[in-house]
Amino acid sequence: MSAVQQPTVPVKSGAAGSAKFAGSDSRKYNYFDPKGRRATHYEDMTVDVQPDPKRYLLQDWIISFADGTPTYSENWTEAKSSDWHKYRSVDQEWERTHYQRQSTICGMIQNVVENGRRSGAPKRFDPAWVKILQDHLGAYKHAEFGLGTSTMQAQRYGYTQMINNAILTNSSYKIRFAQDLTLYLSEIGLDIGGFDENAGKAHWLQDPIWQGTRRAIETIGGATDFLEQYFAVNFVFEPLVGELFRSGFVMQAAASQNDFITPSVVSAAEGDYERNLANAVELFRMLVLDEAHGNHNRMLFKSWVEKHGSLALEAAHNLQPIWSQPRVKVAHFTEALELAKNRVRAIAAETDIDVRHVLEA
Amino acid sequence: MPDGISLTKITAQKGISIGEAAKRVADLGWTPSYVQEAMTFPTDYKIKKAPRDPMKQVLRSYFPMQEEKDNRVYGALDAALRGDMFRNVEPRWVEWMKLFLAIIPFPEISAARSMAMVARLAPGEELRTGFTMQMVDEFRHSTIQMNLKKWYMENYIDPAGFDITEAAFGRCYATTIGRQFAEGFVTGDAITSANIYLTVVAETAFTNTLFVAMPSEAARNGDYALPTVFLSVQSDESRHIGNGHSMLMSLINDPDNHQLIERDLRYAFWQNHAIVDAAIGVLIEYATTDRDKNKESYAELWHRWIYEDYYRTYMLPLEKYGIKIHHDDVSAAWDRMVKKNYVHKTAQFFSVGWPLNFWRIEAQTDKDFEWFEHKYPGWYAEFGDYWKWYAKLSKPGETIMTFNTETGYIYPHRCWSCMVPCLIREEIVCDEVDGKIYTYCSELCHWTHKTAFSAEYEGRSTPAMGRFSGRREWEDCYHGWDLADAITDLGFVRDDGKTLVPQPHLRFDDKEMWTLDHVRGHTLGSPLRTIRAMTPEARETHLAEYRKGFKINPLN
Numbered sequence: 001m002s003a004v005q006q007p008t009v010p011v012k013s014g015a016a017g018s019a020k021f022a023g024s025d026s027r028k029y030n031y032f033d034p035k036g037r038r039a040t041h042y043e044d045m046t047v048d049v050q051p052d053p054k055r056y057l058l059q060d061w062i063i064s065f066a067d068g069t070p071t072y073s074e075n076w077t078e079a080k081s082s083d084w085h086k087y088r089s090v091d092q093e094w095e096r097t098h099y100q101r102q103s104t105i106c107g108m109i110q111n112v113v114e115n116g117r118r119s120g121a122p123k124r125f126d127p128a129w130v131k132i133l134q135d136h137l138g139a140y141k142h143a144e145f146g147l148g149t150s151t152m153q154a155q156r157y158g159y160t161q162m163i164n165n166a167i168l169t170n171s172s173y174k175i176r177f178a179q180d181l182t183l184y185l186s187e188i189g190l191d192i193g194g195f196d197e198n199a200g201k202a203h204w205l206q207d208p209i210w211q212g213t214r215r216a217i218e219t220i221g222g223a224t225d226f227l228e229q230y231f232a233v234n235f236v237f238e239p240l241v242g243e244l245f246r247s248g249f250v251m252q253a254a255a256s257q258n259d260f261i262t263p264s265v266v267s268a269a270e271g272d273y274e275r276n277l278a279n280a281v282e283l284f285r286m287l288v289l290d291e292a293h294g295n296h297n298r299m300l301f302k303s304w305v306e307k308h309g310s311l312a313l314e315a316a317h318n319l320q321p322i323w324s325q326p327r328v329k330v331a332h333f334t335e336a337l338e339l340a341k342n343r344v345r346a347i348a349a350e351t352d353i354d355v356r357h358v359l360e361a
Numbered sequence: 362m363p364d365g366i367s368l369t370k371i372t373a374q375k376g377i378s379i380g381e382a383a384k385r386v387a388d389l390g391w392t393p394s395y396v397q398e399a400m401t402f403p404t405d406y407k408i409k410k411a412p413r414d415p416m417k418q419v420l421r422s423y424f425p426m427q428e429e430k431d432n433r434v435y436g437a438l439d440a441a442l443r444g445d446m447f448r449n450v451e452p453r454w455v456e457w458m459k460l461f462l463a464i465i466p467f468p469e470i471s472a473a474r475s476m477a478m479v480a481r482l483a484p485g486e487e488l489r490t491g492f493t494m495q496m497v498d499e500f501r502h503s504t505i506q507m508n509l510k511k512w513y514m515e516n517y518i519d520p521a522g523f524d525i526t527e528a529a530f531g532r533c534y535a536t537t538i539g540r541q542f543a544e545g546f547v548t549g550d551a552i553t554s555a556n557i558y559l560t561v562v563a564e565t566a567f568t569n570t571l572f573v574a575m576p577s578e579a580a581r582n583g584d585y586a587l588p589t590v591f592l593s594v595q596s597d598e599s600r601h602i603g604n605g606h607s608m609l610m611s612l613i614n615d616p617d618n619h620q621l622i623e624r625d626l627r628y629a630f631w632q633n634h635a636i637v638d639a640a641i642g643v644l645i646e647y648a649t650t651d652r653d654k655n656k657e658s659y660a661e662l663w664h665r666w667i668y669e670d671y672y673r674t675y676m677l678p679l680e681k682y683g684i685k686i687h688h689d690d691v692s693a694a695w696d697r698m699v700k701k702n703y704v705h706k707t708a709q710f711f712s713v714g715w716p717l718n719f720w721r722i723e724a725q726t727d728k729d730f731e732w733f734e735h736k737y738p739g740w741y742a743e744f745g746d747y748w749k750w751y752a753k754l755s756k757p758g759e760t761i762m763t764f765n766t767e768t769g770y771i772y773p774h775r776c777w778s779c780m781v782p783c784l785i786r787e788e789i790v791c792d793e794v795d796g797k798i799y800t801y802c803s804e805l806c807h808w809t810h811k812t813a814f815s816a817e818y819e820g821r822s823t824p825a826m827g828r829f830s831g832r833r834e835w836e837d838c839y840h841g842w843d844l845a846d847a848i849t850d851l852g853f854v855r856d857d858g859k860t861l862v863p864q865p866h867l868r869f870d871d872k873e874m875w876t877l878d879h880v881r882g883h884t885l886g887s888p889l890r891t892i893r894a895m896t897p898e899a900r901e902t903h904l905a906e907y908r909k910g911f912k913i914n915p916l917n
């Protein structure tokens with residue numbers, strides 16, 4: 001047997017620059033418009049990986065749900081956009097940066113907890129504070145888990161890879177933090193006699209103080225609009241309940257109860273939230289500023305604020321008794337709530353969404 | 362230092378066990394009582410038993426572990442550049458990576474999305490952590506693969522094709538099978554897609570050929586980057602296999618589900634075979650320059666990974682739970698691999714349509730012929746002349762194979778189900794479904810469309826099952842177009858506005874490269890439109906002729 005020999009030009013190297021020919025210098029992904037002058041690494045990793053018939057998906061979606069809904073549908077949210085592909089997450093996360101950040105947080109928490117325990121710190125926590133950690137931080141970890149599972153659900157529905165990945169990392173942060181709290185409480189429980197690690201869940205399920213929060217979380221989980229879930233998590237629940245409890249209570253009160261460990265653990269969630277919030281603000285701002293659909297979206301978001309805001313405010317008010325429980329009282333609920341409302345006002349101002357009807361009610 | 366003193370001993374303190382940590386983390390969930398979770402992705406399965414988490418890992422150990430794996434991957438990429446890897450890499454291999462890496466990030470991220478579908482369906486919370494980790498893993502896989510592709514683009518001699526990668530993925534006549542694969546993970550019945558098709562079959566069976574066999578071949582071609590990335594990816598798969606099996610065990614517990622499990626295993630196994638073996642078989646056998654006769658062929662790898670590992674140790678044990686396993690399907694797939702030349706016919710199809718691809722495919726040579734004949738006796742008689750023609754016609758200005766009446770090649774029909782054409786011509790099936798004529802590559806693909814993807818299965822209502830949709834026959838999109846216009850519309854033209862991205866050779870010289878002018882004057886057509894336009898009698902005659910196959914004319 002013999003093949004026809006090709007007249008080949010010997011290739012001495014497969015390296016860039018070893019020959020010059022048409023296209024030999026085309027060394028950038030060239031199928032999308034970067035947000036800035038040059039594409040960021042995040043954009044290169046993310047843009048157009050989830051295809052779209054409006055862009056390059058020549059054959060359209062080729063499998064549908066039984067009712068004819070395609071693999072991805074713009075109708076999975078009431079919000080509308082002239083171009084969903086414009087969105088870029090502010091934190092620019094792709095896998096490497098996500099693992100680096102998550103791993104750093106895990107290491108930070110582990111060091112703080114290990115070193116604190118080694119110095120015998122949990123035994124010196126004020127007893128009334130120990131009960132607060134056991135009952136209320138123990139209850140709150142379930143709220144974080146609820147936010148994580150809601151966003152895990154929501155990351156299936158977005159119309160672009162950029163939106164879905166931002167929601168995915170949000171979920172990853174929330175579920176990690178729920179686990180951080182669970183394991184932290186279990187570990188200090190080893191050092192503190194009589195610590196009941198099951199008490200938190202009992203309070204979550206039964207304590208009237210937490211029922212408003214649970215209702216708010218379950219309402220977010222029950223929403224069928226994925227953007228409503230993402231909105232309610234970051235624009236409503238996090239500032240009015242999550243941050244209120246984390247920053248407005250735990251982080252302020254802990255030091256006075258001889259507890260320097262808990263604020264460090266909880267601070268990770270505040271850092272996470274700043275990034276999740278920035279990503280969410282960018283998305284909802286884009287939708288509100290949409291020339292064709294801005295007004296529709298603004299009205300829609302107002303209705304979401306109304307639905308979830310009233311639940312979150314009720315949840316916040318229900319938590320008020322916790323502020324009275326520490327032996328040394330350094331944080332005041334009314335001040336914390338006002339700060340939380342101001343946070344919502346600031347978010348609303350960034351995104352031009354009317355929240356007065358809920359906050360001033 | 363006295364004996365017995367170590368840093369670990371000094372710093373050790375009482376902690377909670379891994380099992381206890383996993384148990385407490387699993388207790389984070391609760392049954393809602395104010396508002397029920399929205400059940401947005403339907404399934405016809407009943408899931409009564411909470412699945413167990415076999416891995417028992419928590420995120421605080423997961424994230425540092427993954428970061429460490431990443432550090433090794435990125436360190437290795439830097440080392441490869443310092444070692445001047447691209448000076449010695451085989452361009453034949455890297456060219457095919459333009460196809461492979463265009464396809465794979467979308468299936469990966471689809472797997473992340475599918476975790477939303479199974480996580481909400483599974484009762485109990487134990488496996489939710491497993492699903493969470495898989496979701497983040499898949500985010501890892503998708504973006505780490507995009508990074509590898511960018512790295513090739515920046516450092517390989519010919520970046521064209523990498524530079525248009527995701528746009529090309531959405532349009533190319535070959536990547537269409539990858540889209541069928543990925544959409545299958547996230548569309549239709551949530552358990553069918555996210556559990557059986559994705560984790561129980563694709564990840565458990567076929568990732569071994571994708572992520573283990575392919576890296577070995579990459580290394581043989583001087584590419585040390587792909588093994589670094591993909592073996593790291595594969596190290597996550599054991600967790601996913603555990604998730605899939607655990608969910609399957611909770612489904613299998615209810616005999617009501619057995620009929621659906623049987624249907625879905627059948628569909629998923631066959632379609633994974635049709636798609637993955639077509640793509641990965643071609644990459645392993647035709648993208649390589651290594652013709653060591655002692656190495657395993659794709660067929661031998663398939664026997665090891667799919668037949669021995671998957672069929673014998675994973676599928677067969679399901680029989681003891683009362684699941685009917687279709688042994689004949691596995692035999693039929695094996696026969697297609699070793700007796701009916703499925704992989705070689707796919708390579709022929711990919712290469713015959715080279716102008717509509719976005720990578721270079723060079724002709725197989727004498728050295729390749731010998732290896733193929735050694736591994737697949739009879740290969741030369743069927744494919745030798747084809748590749749000789751291909752080499753001859755690789756010069757700019759020759760009439761390409763599809764439109765060259767001298768070669769004897771006949772363009773195939775597409776399979777409406779797996780999207781690979783009906784390459785084993787004697788197995789073509791043509792039938793009417795819902796009043797329309799379709800063609801299929803095999804009886805099982807016909808069954809998949811007509812019977813499995815339907816609102817009723819063997820008398821049982823299956824309202825959650827997905828449907829095939831869209832413009833599934835690629836050729837239909839450019840029916841009646843001039844080839845040059847189609848290539849322009851696809852965007853497969855280099856930045857000088859005339860030279861094609863794809864080339865039928867590895868000659869990196871403008872003088873040797875094809876331009877739009879070289880391919881103008883040929884009209885594309887849809888085989889499905891043609892067969893639909895025939896009278897029933899003419900169609901039968903056409904199909905009888907098609908089943909006889911074709912013979913490539915000798916080239917001396």
